[in-house]
Amino acid sequence: EDKVVQSPLSLVVHEGDTVTLNCSYEVTNFRSLLWYKQEKKAPTFLFMLTSSGIEKKSGRLSSILDKKELFSILNITATQTGDSAIYLCALNSNYQLIWGAGTKLIIKP
Amino acid sequence: NAGVTQTPKFRVLKTGQSMTLLCAQDMNHEYMYWYRQDPGMGLRLIHYSVGEGTTAKGEVPDGYNVSRLKKQNFLLGLESAAPSQTSVYFCATRTGTGGYNQPQHFGDGTRLSIL
Numbered sequence: 747e748d749k750v751v752q753s754p755l756s757l758v759v760h761e762g763d764t765v766t767l768n769c770s771y772e773v774t775n776f777r778s779l780l781w782y783k784q785e786k787k788a789p790t791f792l793f794m795l796t797s798s799g800i801e802k803k804s805g806r807l808s809s810i811l812d813k814k815e816l817f818s819i820l821n822i823t824a825t826q827t828g829d830s831a832i833y834l835c836a837l838n839s840n841y842q843l844i845w846g847a848g849t850k851l852i853i854k855p
Numbered sequence: 856n857a858g859v860t861q862t863p864k865f866r867v868l869k870t871g872q873s874m875t876l877l878c879a880q881d882m883n884h885e886y887m888y889w890y891r892q893d894p895g896m897g898l899r900l901i902h903y904s905v906g907e908g909t910t911a912k913g914e915v916p917d918g919y920n921v922s923r924l925k926k927q928n929f930l931l932g933l934e935s936a937a938p939s940q941t942s943v944y945f946c947a948t949r950t951g952t953g954g955y956n957q958p959q960h961f962g963d964g965t966r967l968s969i970l
Contacts, residue, residue, distance in 0.1 A: 755895075779954045784895060788859075788945065789898075799928035834897065842913065843959060844889075845897040 747775045752834050752846035760854050763825050767849045769818040769835030777838040779818050781809055784802070784832040792820075792833075825853045857881055861946050861962035868936045868969050873965055876931040876965050878946030885951035887929040888959065889921060892941040898945065925955075936969045939969075943967070 749772045769779065778796045782789035793802040795811035795818055802809050806825075811818045815852055822829055830853045836843040868874055878887065882909040885906050894896045899909050901912030902921040909920045920932045922947060933940060949961040 779934075787963040791960070794956060794958060796939040836898075838955060840955070841873060842900055842903065843898075845899070847895055847897040 748774075748837060748839050748844045750835055750844050750846035752833075752835050752849050754849060755825050755847065756850040756852070758852045758854060759849070761825060762773060763853075764821065764823045765825060765851065767833050767835075767851070768817060769819070769846055771835075771837050772816065773839055774839055774845075775839050776813065779811055779842065780836045780838060781818070781820050782834040782836065789834055794838075797851060809823040811830055812821075822851075827853045827855055859948055859960055863943075863965060864963070865966045866968070868933075868967065870936060870938060870969060873877075874935050874967075875933075876889060876934065876944055876946075876967075878929045878931070878962060879950075880890050880927055880929075880948045882936060882948060882950070882960070884940070884948035884960075885926075886949040886959075887923065887949040889919070889929065889931045890945045890947065891915065891940075892964075893942050895925055899923050901931065901944075903931075904924035938969045941969045944952070 753768045755817045781792040798813040806823045809820045832848040834848045835846040862877045877916045881939040888903040904923040907926040924928045945963045946962045949959045
């Protein structure tokens with residue numbers, strides 16, 4: 747059975763800290779792994795990863811995939827209060843996305 | 856260019872009532888999805904559609920029906936609402952161009968409470 751597990755479930759850090767969010771998975775037909783950020787409403791797309799070892803980067807956010815060990819990490823450096831959100835990891839398997847429960851990140855000023 | 860629009864944004868129903876949630880998109884996307892999001896459980900797929908006139912069951916389809924009569928609209932119906940259907944419902948769309956690896960784009964959600 748395809749499965750996505752995110753850790754930690756919640757995390758509280760201070761502004762300026764660096765955080766690492768984890769996403770491990772089990773899948774029968776891997777196509778891609780996606781990261782989304784969810785603030786109050788709609789999840790918004792951050793990254794799509796298809797190949798191992800190739801870092802995707804956008805500003806202070808970066809992500810990498812390890813297809814051998816079946817996990818991905820999302821790093822956020824120099825965190826800001828605006829980074830407070832739920833970060834969702836999803837596995838693309840055929841027509842559907844299989845979602846993790848999310849990591850709730852709170853950045854304290 | 857609105858993207859994905861869900862109506863209504865909020866609704867309170869009594870047990871046994873019926874209602875329809877509307878998802879409208881202006882991106883000409885082929886694929887459309889209905890999810891529900893409950894605390895601690897992430898997003899769970901209810902039904903999806905790979906094109907106009909087609910629908911398929913997702914992970915948690917019981918108690919829901921869908922229709923996709925027009926490409927731009929995907930309707931989610933609750934025939935007889937139950938308290939267990941209290942949730943936030945999200946619609947998402949995806950282009951069919953470029954293969955499977957295209958991200959889904961989400962509406963702002965509908966918060967539904969069943970009393």
